Amino acid sequence: MRQSTYETGASEREKALLVSLVTDKVKKSGSDPQHSVEELASLSDTAGVEVIDTIMQNLDVPDKKTFVGKGKAQEIRALAEQTGATTAIFDQELSGAQVRNLEEALDMKIIDRTQLILDIFAGRAKTREGILQVELAQLSYLLPRLSGHGKNLSRLGGGIGTRGPGETKLETDRRHIRDRITELKRQLETVTAHRNLHRERRRKAGAVQVALVGYTNAGKSTLLRQLTEADVLVEDKLFATLDPTSRNLILPSGKEIILTDTVGFIQNLPHDLVAAFRATLEEAGEADLLLHVVDTSSPMRVRQQKVVEEVLQELGAGGKPTLLVYNKIDLGSEEALSMLTGGADTIRVNAFVEQDLLKLREAIEDRILGDVAHFRIPASRGDLAALVYRVGEVVEQETEEDWLLLTVRLNPADMEKTGHALETYRVAE
Ligand SMILES: Nc1nc2c(ncn2[C@@H]2O[C@H](COP(=O)(O)OP(=O)(O)OP(=O)(O)O)[C@@H](O)[C@H]2O)c(=O)[nH]1
Ligand SMILES: [Mg+2]
Numbered sequence: 001m002r003q004s005t006y007e008t009g010a011s012e013r014e015k016a017l018l019v020s021l022v023t024d025k026v027k028k029s030g031s032d033p034q035h036s037v038e039e040l041a042s043l044s045d046t047a048g049v050e051v052i053d054t055i056m057q058n059l060d061v062p063d064k065k066t067f068v069g070k071g072k073a074q075e076i077r078a079l080a081e082q083t084g085a086t087t088a089i090f091d092q093e094l095s096g097a098q099v100r101n102l103e104e105a106l107d108m109k110i111i112d113r114t115q116l117i118l119d120i121f122a123g124r125a126k127t128r129e130g131i132l133q134v135e136l137a138q139l140s141y142l143l144p145r146l147s148g149h150g151k152n153l154s155r156l157g158g159g160i161g162t163r164g165p166g167e168t169k170l171e172t173d174r175r176h177i178r179d180r181i182t183e184l185k186r187q188l189e190t191v192t193a194h195r196n197l198h199r200e201r202r203r204k205a206g207a208v209q210v211a212l213v214g215y216t217n218a219g220k221s222t223l224l225r226q227l228t229e230a231d232v233l234v235e236d237k238l239f240a241t242l243d244p245t246s247r248n249l250i251l252p253s254g255k256e257i258i259l260t261d262t263v264g265f266i267q268n269l270p271h272d273l274v275a276a277f278r279a280t281l282e283e284a285g286e287a288d289l290l291l292h293v294v295d296t297s298s299p300m301r302v303r304q305q306k307v308v309e310e311v312l313q314e315l316g317a318g319g320k321p322t323l324l325v326y327n328k329i330d331l332g333s334e335e336a337l338s339m340l341t342g343g344a345d346t347i348r349v350n351a352f353v354e355q356d357l358l359k360l361r362e363a364i365e366d367r368i369l370g371d372v373a374h375f376r377i378p379a380s381r382g383d384l385a386a387l388v389y390r391v392g393e394v395v396e397q398e399t400e401e402d403w404l405l406l407t408v409r410l411n412p413a414d415m416e417k418t419g420h421a422l423e424t425y426r427v428a429e
Contacts, residue, residue, distance in 0.1 A: 001191075002325065005082070005090070008372075013048060013049060013050040013057060014048070014049045014050065014086060014087055015049075015050050015052050015084055015085040015086060015087070015365050016044060016049045016050065016051055016052065016075060016085055016086075016087040016088065016089050016111075016253075017046070017051075017052055017053050017055060017079060017080060017083075017085045017087070017089070017090065017108075018037055018040055018041060018044065018051055018053070018054040018055070018089050018091065019054075019055050019056075019057075019068065019076065019088055019090045019091065020036065020037040020040070020054070020055070020056045020057075020090070020091040020092070021056075021057050021059055021062055021067060021068055021092055022056060022057065022058045022059070022315050023060060023061055023062055023088070023092075024060050024061065025061075027093065027233055029079065029268075030303065030304065031267050031268060031303060032300070033091075034056075035299065035303070036267065036268065037054055037056065037091050037227070037298045039211055039238075039266070039267070039300070040089065040113060040116070041054070041158070042237075042238055043113070043116050043117060043238055044089060044116065045237075046120050046237045046239065047116055047119050047120050047123070049087065049089070050157070052079075052083045052084075052085045053079060053083065053085075055068060055072070055079070055251060055380070057072045057075055059344075062092075062098075064098075064118065065097070065098070065101045066098065066101050066102055066105050067090065067092075067098045067101075067102060073102070073105045073106060074105075076088060076108075077104055077105065077106045077108075078108065079329055080106065080107075080108055085108070086108055086109060087108055087110075087111060088102070088106055088108045088109070088110055088111070088114075089107040089111045089112070089116055090110070090111070090112045090113065090333050091112075091113050091268075092112065092113065092268075093112050093113065093114055094110065094112045095145070095275065096144065096145035096146065099145060100111075100267045113117075113268060114141060114269070115141065117135075117239070117266065117269065118134065118137055118138050118141060119342050120136065120238065121137070122134050124239055124240075128191060129188070129191045129192075129195070130182055130396045132187055132188050132191065133188065133335040134247040134288045135184055136181065136184040136185065136188065138394070139177055139180060139181050139184070139410055140181060142177070143174060143177055143178070143181070144402070145297065146174060146177075156384050158265075175206075175424055180235075181399065184364050185196075191280075195282075196282075199283075199286060200341065202258060202330070203286075207256075207257065208255075208257040208258070208288050208289075208368050209257070209258045209260065209283075209286060209287045209288050210249070210257055210259050210260070210287055210288065210289045210290070210291060210368070211259075211260045211262055211284040211286075211287035211289075211290055211291070211362060211400065212224060212259065212260065212262060212291050212293055213262055213265070213284050213285055213290050213291070213292055213293070213294065213308065213312065214237050214264065214265065214292055214293035214294060214295075214304075214308055214325075215264055215265050215266065215294070215298075215304035215305075215307065216240075216264025216265065216266050217238055217240075217264065217295060217349050217404050218237045218264065218293040218294055218295040218304070218327060218328075219293055219295060219327040219328060220241065220247075220261050220262065220264065220293045221234045221240060221241050221261050221326070222234045222327075222351045222352075223327065223349075223351050223360075224247060224259060224261040224294060226351050226352065226357055227249055227259060227357060227361070228248065228249050228259060230245060230247040230261075232261060238264070238266070239263070239264055239266075240264075241261055241262070241263055241264065242427060243383070244260050244262050244263070244283045245260065245261045246258050246259065246261075247259055248258040249261075249361070249364075251362075251364060251365040251369075252358070252361055252362055252365055253369070253393070253409070255368075255369065255393070257364070257368065260283045260284075260287065262281060262283055262284050263281065265307055265308050265311045266307070267303065267304070267307045269311075272370055279420075281311075281315050284312070284315065284317050285315050285316055285317045287317075287320065288321070288368065289320070289322070289323065289364065289367055289368060290312070290317065290320050290321070290322040290323070291323050291325050291364070292305075292308060292309075292312075292322050292323070292324050292325065293325045293327050294308075294324065294326050294327060295327060295328050295335070296326045296327060296328050296329050296331070296332035296333035296336055296337065296348070297328045297332045297336065301336065303415060305324075305417040321367060322345065322362055323345055323346070323347060323364065323367060324341075324345055324346040324347070325349060325360065326340050326346060326347065326348045327345055327349055328350065328351070329349060329350050330350040330352075331350045345365050347359060347360060355416050369393060369409040369410075369411065370392065370409055370410040370412045370415070371393070371409070371410060372395065372407060372408065372409050372425070373405065373407075373408050373409075373410050373426060374405065374407055374408070375388055375404075375405075375406045375408060375422060375425045375426055375427065376403050376404070376405055376406075376425055376427050377403065377404045377406065377425050378402060378403060378404070379399060379402050379404050380402070384421065384422065384425065385404055385406070386420060387418065387419065387422060388406050388408055388420065388422060390409075391406040391410060391411060391414040391415045391418060391422070392409050392410040392413065392414070392415065393408065393409045393411075394406055394407070395407045395408065395409055396410050405427075412424055
């Protein structure tokens with residue numbers, strides 16, 4: 001397995017300066033640069049890097065050559081010399097040429113946000129699918145930037161941004177990398193086909209599938225663990241989960257469903273990177289219901305919620321039935337709580353409170369099983385009774401002289417398709 005810096009001990013922590021360039025484009029993107037750079041600091045921490053300082057600059061457009069302005073570059077260099085920082089981590093994406101020029105100008109290793117995230121992924125990937133996906137993402141990212149990396153890698157050696165395929169493949173030519181990308185895609189297809197088969201089998205068996213989605217660190221794995229007693233990793237770190245885990249969940253009525261945990265989302269993640277994790281996220285695309293978990297206490301909550309909605313849209317899961325789960329309400333300020341939207345498709349929980357978990361199970365059940373309806377059917381009509389059993393789950397059955405009284409949790413889709421004949425026998429509440 002690839003080693004991550006955070007597993008090699010605190011004494012060897014790489015020292016880094018964070019750099020964020022606030023351009024017009026950044027301002028328009030809707031992401032708050034200050035929050036974004038704070039997130040970059042958490043990402044750096046997760047990757048095992050010690051953040052020494054943060055430098056921000058306002059510039060309408062990035063400098064073509066050095067990204068930041070000339071004067072700023074000098075300032076960063078001086079600060080690095082003073083503090084012993086050897087790496088500069090940029091919050092925005094850099095071109096190959098910019099990396100090369102920055103290496104020259106700053107005499108430091110240059111990493112950007114995407115590379116940092118990929119580095120964390122490389123350290124986290126455990127399953128074959130995860131490892132393949134990360135390598136594919138790293139190579140796809142590396143290929144167009146190849147010429148920009150030769151120097152810093154040969155000079156500065158290991159550490160963040162150099163784990164994984166970068167180390168071994170750099171000396172080889174682009175063609176070699178392209179071949180490897182093709183091969184990785186082929187292998188991934190095989191793994192994905194296997195997963196699809198598995199999922200298809202579950203679907204055939206009639207299993208209802210619910211997926212936990214949301215921003216990284218929102219509490220998805222915590223909820224999976226609390227609801228199903230699954231033994232999954234929960235950490236106050238970004239991207240604790242990379243591979244999807246599925247567990248059976250028993251709803252209050254006794255019905256069993258499958259609950260799946262997925263990789264967290266994050267802002268400013270390049271599109272091709274999202275594509276690389278498509279297979280993993282397909283779990284979300286195939287689910288009957290999504291639980292969109294939100295960290296209520298995060299100062300970036302609104303933005304995070306929006307990022308998740310956008311990524312879901314990209315994955316073609318935008319219109320799916322979704323229950324918005326406002327998690328960590330115990331940490332949310334009075335003000336934050338008052339700003340949450342209410343309504344039937346939202347629920348507020350503290351993942352560690354049993355009462356809230358019960359509420360959540362009930363809310364899932366309501367959405368999956370549909371509403372309860374009552375039917376009064378002539379006892380002689382066995383055909384209608386059979387139909388009732390097909391379109392829902394009979395919770396109660398009584399006879400009243402020549403009538404059959406049935407209390408049913410209707411499956412809205414089945415009722416729509418085949419249940420018309422029952423409408424005349426429905427008892428108004
Ligand atoms: N106080 C409080 N902490 C919570 C709650 N839910 C989760 N946490 C904490 O939030 C942190 C992140 O939880 P995870 O379950 O790992 O988050 P995740 O969404 O799976 O994150 P990734 O796998 O990184 O995408 C952990 O430290 C949890 O203990 C909650 O309701 N209240
Ligand atoms: Mg997780």
